[in-house]
Amino acid sequence: MKKEEVSQFYDQFSERQIKIGVNERLIYLFKKLKKLGLNKKSKILELGCGVGAFTYLLSKKVEQGYVEAVDLSEKSIENAQKNIQKSNVRLFVGDVVYYQPKETDFDFITLLDVIEHIPVEEHFNLFKNLSSFISEKTLLLINIPNPEYIKYLHQNLPDSLQVIDQPIELTTLAENLDKNDLEIIFFQKYGIWEQEDYHLFVVRKKREFKLRHLADERTLTQKIIKKHRQKIDFIKFS
16 A cells, blocks of 8 residues: 555544544553653654644653654644644654654654554564664653454454554564564553553663673662562562
């Protein structure tokens, strides 16, 4: 399918996205991002921002940092620009697979419910491009629907699917990341509207393994607290 056809679909789909606005899934992911360290000075690249619902949440938190948001749909970006008018938030029309950001050294990059709408054969190029500018400190958040849930929709509710809506298997994702010097450091199944209907990944640039004795880095207070918690856990398990 040509990119122009996909873009046209999301130009029309943007009206529906505006009506939906900020939903439970986005609020859940925003809270996750805050737990990972999102703060008022963070630098974020949001790939596949749609009409800017998540961008809006970021703009409220990131008061002194920088948010760069990108989407293939020109209409979606136009709608986002109407609702978000802050000097530290920049919105661009672009193909996220090959997009080159205007800034560098991001704290976070997000692909939230995006890669299932990008043909799988393009995923290698997507992560190759990302790997070229992800820094050592960058955390990449990927959120996708549970592939089994997508398969269920294809069989039972095909009209609910978008123009490209494919199941992304863990093995396929991990392989494309690995080939591009990226690694998964956190994985979670969670549910918003159905039981375990989403998968969340936190990814970073691969780094050389170095042996570090964590016990040597803990203060005496930290060691006492850890020992106390281990004792409580042992009692509970017993």
